Amino acid sequence: MLSPQQIRQQFVTQAKLYNRLKKWLANTMVLSSFFISLALFFRSIPWIVWPACILFGCSVTAVLTIGLALKRGKDNLDKLLLLLNQEA
Numbered sequence: 001m002l003s004p005q006q007i008r009q010q011f012v013t014q015a016k017l018y019n020r021l022k023k024w025l026a027n028t029m030v031l032s033s034f035f036i037s038l039a040l041f042f043r044s045i046p047w048i049v050w051p052a053c054i055l056f057g058c059s060v061t062a063v064l065t066i067g068l069a070l071k072r073g074k075d076n077l078d079k080l081l082l083l084l085n086q087e088a
Contacts, residue, residue: 004087011080018073025066032059 002010035056042048 002083004084007080007083007087011077011084014073014077014080018070018077021066021070021073025063025070028059028062028066032056032063035059 035052039049039052039056042052
């Protein structure tokens with residue numbers, strides 16, 4: 001079992017990582033918006049549209065993956081907070 005000090009340290013570390021993931025999620029959402037707008041505005045130029053569509057698919061996959069990581073990270077933070085409250 002972890003000591004209260006170790007739990008507190010783990011909570012701080014997990015919170016920092018959770019906030020970084022939120023920034024990554026925002027960045028990938030901006031990228032996906034950029035790629036879909038690139039594909040829509042330049043739809044008459046196929047050598048721009050196809051890479052934009054492929055990169056849009058990759059960025060949507062990244063958004064979904066980061067969203068899942070955020071959900072699991074929030075669950076971990078809740079568990080650590082529960083452990084901290086039990087120790088106090």
